[in-house]
Amino acid sequence: MSWIRVDQALAKSPGEPVTLKGWVRTRRDSKAGLSFINLHDGTCQDPIQVVAPSDLANYESEVQKLTTGCAIEVDGELVESKGKGQSVEVKASAIRVVGWVEDPDTYPASAKRHTFEYLREVAHLRPRTNTFGAVARVRHALSLAVHRFFDEREFYYVHTPIITANDCEGAGQMFRVSTLDAMNPPRNEAGGVDFNEDFFGKEAHLTVSGQLSVETYCCALSRVYTFGPTFRAENSNTSRHLSEFWMIEPEIAFADLADNAQLAEDMLKFVFKDLLERRADDMAFFDKRIQPGLIENLTHIIESDFLRLPYTEAIDVLKKSGKKFEFPVEWGTDLQSEHERFLTEEHYKRPVILTDYPKDIKAFYMRLNDDEKTVAAMDVLVPGIGEIIGGSQREERLDVLDRRIDEMGLPKDEYWWYRDLRRYGTVPHAGFGLGFERLVQFSTGMGNIRDVIPFPRAPKQAEF
């Protein structure tokens, strides 16, 4: 039996016979001899209204017992709606119950308002709500927009490894990957755990970044990007951190920090524009129910230029602002959240790309500027979220790179293949990391990052 999706049905003209399959959102009975069923199947923001006349064979035995969450199939005809609120509806000629809700009294996703905190505890049922259905569709749309953007610009999508045996991917606590018996591991002569006996013959972890790997492909294919899961074992407990999240990391050869910043700006504008066009229904929902003004905000961002602001100038602006900060502003220290928020939310009221940070607060691979005090790093700050992108031009000069590795007391030997890139046909190149969930957060106005990923992983939180 052929059937169509709710979004297709809503776009059709009255008069056509249709079969629909989905879940009951609500049921309202009219003693005039009919029931109204709002049916959703996840294909769009709006449910479709099914009108069930009382002469259906199973009207009293089944239709009137339908509750929120029941799965049904509906045969009927698409007709012009006699009521307000929708233009078309389905006049049912048959309704088949596919799956009942066992106990409507305790169904967790009942037809009432629920807090996001509560729905997080029933993450397997929350995609049935209009908010989480919308989040899922927007997540999908943004993913494809990212791929489309890079494809149009002739970037290649590179699958960097999830498991890494490099202990040199940069700062950040990592999750260990091991097949050793945790209760009784093999010991080395010093009494420590002997990782030579482990699966990979050495300590292995889940990746915290695909950057170092993707740089190798950048220095061969010119324009590449990764888009995959990333793992941080930090004990972070905030509305914008996850232990498992998805990160987009482009890397471009023969490019400097200015090219990098332009790429970041172009990319954000492209995906926002694409999203507003392709998911207008869901974006209207977020604009109305989650964050009033959201669409106007995004439109404004698409149309305005992102500000480029060197760190040193930002320090000046902050000092002269007259604003009282909890933490002092001093050249050489990292900016606090309150400082970043002030710049992007209060002072400039638009995305700000901060550049050229003091070298001592940034990673070893960032290119040293001519002043020998700063590096070609950048953070893209957006209102409401703060840092959404972090990136840099990479140090392509082997002697400078080695000096930085030594200064930071890092094990040079372990970077042998990374250093090789600087020995064989080295080129200026740059890239950045975009936290995908932060992008979804910003695009939807959702306040907590745990509500924009299907099954959030965070400290003490890996249910489902």
Add this chain to the structure above:
RNA sequence: UCCCCUGUAGCUCAAUUGGUAGAGCGAGCGGCUGUUAACCGCUAGGUUGCUGGUUCGAGUCCAGCCGGGGGAGCCA
């Protein structure tokens, strides 16, 4: 990891100086209505997060543990 707040019905929340548990929504039944946050009536539903302590008596006070939220740090 640190600071602050918090945990009572399926959900959202009340409960006076410590005195023995209540409402709305949801659910069930009935009424009314081309309904759509429907409306009206009735009914059911609780070991007040867990463990211990103070007290004649603890949802309320104290300690520890567990969970949730907001902020900070780490970052994306």
